[in-house]
Amino acid sequence: RMSAHGSREPPHLPALPLIGSLLSLQSELQPHVLFKELQVKYGQTYSLMMGSHSVIVVNHHVHAKEVLLKKGKTFAGRPRTVTTDILTKDGKDIAFGDYSATWKFHRKIVHAALCMFGEGCASIEKTICAEAQSLCSVLSEAADVGLALDLSPELTRAVTNVICSLCFNSSYCRGDPEFENMLQYSQGIVDTVAKDSLVDIFPWLQIFPNADLRLLKHCVSMRDKLLQKKFDEHKVNYSDHVQRDLIDALLRAKRSAENNNTSEISAESVGLSDDHILMTVGDIFGAGVETTTTVLKWAITYLIHHPEVQRRIQDELDRTVGDSRSPKLTDRGSLPYLEATIRELLRIRPVAPLLIPHVALCDTSLGDFTVRKGTRVIINLWALHHDEKEWKNPERFDPGRFLNSEGTGLTIPSPSYLPFGAGLRVCLGEALAKMELFLFLSWILQRFTLTVPPGHDLPSLEGKFGVVLQPAKYKVNATIRPDWARHKCQAE
Ligand code: HEM
Numbered sequence: 001r002m003s004a005h006g007s008r009e010p011p012h013l014p015a016l017p018l019i020g021s022l023l024s025l026q027s028e029l030q031p032h033v034l035f036k037e038l039q040v041k042y043g044q045t046y047s048l049m050m051g052s053h054s055v056i057v058v059n060h061h062v063h064a065k066e067v068l069l070k071k072g073k074t075f076a077g078r079p080r081t082v083t084t085d086i087l088t089k090d091g092k093d094i095a096f097g098d099y100s101a102t103w104k105f106h107r108k109i110v111h112a113a114l115c116m117f118g119e120g121c122a123s124i125e126k127t128i129c130a131e132a133q134s135l136c137s138v139l140s141e142a143a144d145v146g147l148a149l150d151l152s153p154e155l156t157r158a159v160t161n162v163i164c165s166l167c168f169n170s171s172y173c174r175g176d177p178e179f180e181n182m183l184q185y186s187q188g189i190v191d192t193v194a195k196d197s198l199v200d201i202f203p204w205l206q207i208f209p210n211a212d213l214r215l216l217k218h219c220v221s222m223r224d225k226l227l228q229k230k231f232d233e234h235k236v237n238y239s240d241h242v243q244r245d246l247i248d249a250l251l252r253a254k255r256s257a258e259n260n261n262t263s264e265i266s267a268e269s270v271g272l273s274d275d276h277i278l279m280t281v282g283d284i285f286g287a288g289v290e291t292t293t294t295v296l297k298w299a300i301t302y303l304i305h306h307p308e309v310q311r312r313i314q315d316e317l318d319r320t321v322g323d324s325r326s327p328k329l330t331d332r333g334s335l336p337y338l339e340a341t342i343r344e345l346l347r348i349r350p351v352a353p354l355l356i357p358h359v360a361l362c363d364t365s366l367g368d369f370t371v372r373k374g375t376r377v378i379i380n381l382w383a384l385h386h387d388e389k390e391w392k393n394p395e396r397f398d399p400g401r402f403l404n405s406e407g408t409g410l411t412i413p414s415p416s417y418l419p420f421g422a423g424l425r426v427c428l429g430e431a432l433a434k435m436e437l438f439l440f441l442s443w444i445l446q447r448f449t450l451t452v453p454p455g456h457d458l459p460s461l462e463g464k465f466g467v468v469l470q471p472a473k474y475k476v477n478a479t480i481r482p483d484w485a486r487h488k489c490q491a492e
């Protein structure tokens with residue numbers, strides 16, 4: 001069929017009953033893996049129906065970049081789904097909200113606030129280092145008595161406190177009931193949200209049972225209470241002269257829009273209603289916690305599997321930082337192997353293996369294919385990061401891929417690498433996440449060596465698919481490194 005844009009429709013998977021049987025044969029495959037496998041039969045870009053929605057799946061970097069960069073604005077929409085509408089009060093947030101003036105405005109405010117409190121400012125480094133210190137002292141206590149720990153709650157608390165400081169200018173102590181509550185509801189949300197767009201062709205994900213929807217609603221209402229409480233506290237203490245955090249930045253934008261009633265930019269019209277502000281903060285808080293924590297958990301998992309990588313990072317730390325002080329952000333340039341390890345982690349276990357679905361805002365094309373307005377586009381980042389033509393032995397964990405041939409500098413060896421997405425919808429937290437990953441990992445590895453407790457199996461490398469790709473739970477032994485133990489004795 002000929003048309004103005006592109007000349008033909010992408011190859012189409014057979015209709016549901018057939019897929020159903022196809023899938024039941026391979027029901028072990030998770031969505032991102034299955035989408036990669038289906039390329040063999042249908043090509044790199046193909047389409048399918050999910051319920052009543054037409055969806056295009058992109059598995060190759062050339063088409064991925066056409067969607068995200070070359071035609072970024074055309075594909076900047078987001079679909080509405082039952083679960084994300086519950087989470088975000090019908091898309092009043094940044095990540096799941098459709099392309100609009102409100103979305104643009106909120107992105108701009110958050111970006112400016114993150115620059116001001118985060119990237120541009122020394123205080124966020126201090127906050128991260130204070131949390132790293134506290135994390136390491138918990139590990140140290142456990143190490144002293146030979147106790148194996150599930151690191152997840154401690155890593156989560158450290159990461160949560162960094163984003164808490166940015167969003168709310170506050171932090172949590174160990175065992176704080178509000179923090180425990182947050183851990184619980186957030187897990188419930190991660191387990192249930194955003195899977196519904198996939199449920200029609202992945203019946204074994206079993207998402208739509210009402211029990212899951214009930215759980216999601218319950219967790220979202222707990223979250224909304226917490227956000228509302230923080231918001232109300234800020235309104236009471238708000239002053240135009242001090243900007244303590246992201247909520248203050250959003251409140252200030254609201255004030256100035258309200259005072260500016262001569263122009264068309266009223267607070268409502270740019271989407272600065274209380275609900276919009278709450279949902280934006282909810283996004284940054286949620287993304288700030290779940291993504292970075294997940295990468296840290298994958299880091300520990302892979303370091304345990306690869307003691308030689310751990311050893312090499314420790315050698316690099318010993319040579320450049322030593323044991324008389326702790327790592328700082330300015331050490332990043334002299335620790336290329338650690339940076340390469342972080343890049344490799346983000347490749348082999350991407351946080352968001354299918355990104356967040358995009359939507360075509362008008363009739364357009366992708367390569368030679370026609371694409372109708374309203375078509376959903378899933379970028380299979382998993383397929384990009386595991387493309388055998390781009391990555392030799394893609395399931396092998398090898399930070400060396402990201403080093404130049406002398407092993408002294410960093411490179412990105414393939415264009416098929418987009419851990420944070422790209423274009424208009426690119427991640428807002430990339431710089432913050434990278435600072436945290438670098439500081440937390442360098443502090444931990446300077447002081448400890450991580451292993452599984454004697455007699456335990458190595459942790460699974462298989463992720464659990466969801467809105468983020470989650471590693472399994474397991475216990476870790478942190479052993480104090482001999483040099484650091486000596487250093488600690490001298491300090492006492
Ligand atoms: C979106 C990755 C950390 C805030 C995204 C997307 C990816 C991503 C792949 C989707 C892009 C798309 O749909 O095209 C990551 C990774 C992280 C990380 C790998 C950690 C290593 C963070 C942090 C924050 C954050 C710490 C908050 C401070 C956001 C927001 C969006 C987003 C708000 C939605 C952007 C939009 O739709 O306009 N991220 N992210 N992310 N990320 Fe991150």
Ligand code: PLO
Nearest residue numbers: 095186189190282283286287290352467
């Ligand atoms: C995580 C659970 C929180 O309770 C709510 C939340 C808000 C924003 C989401 C985040 C969750 C998961 C990771 C997301 C983030 C927005 C951007 C980020 C989807 C659901 C990524 C990786 O795309």
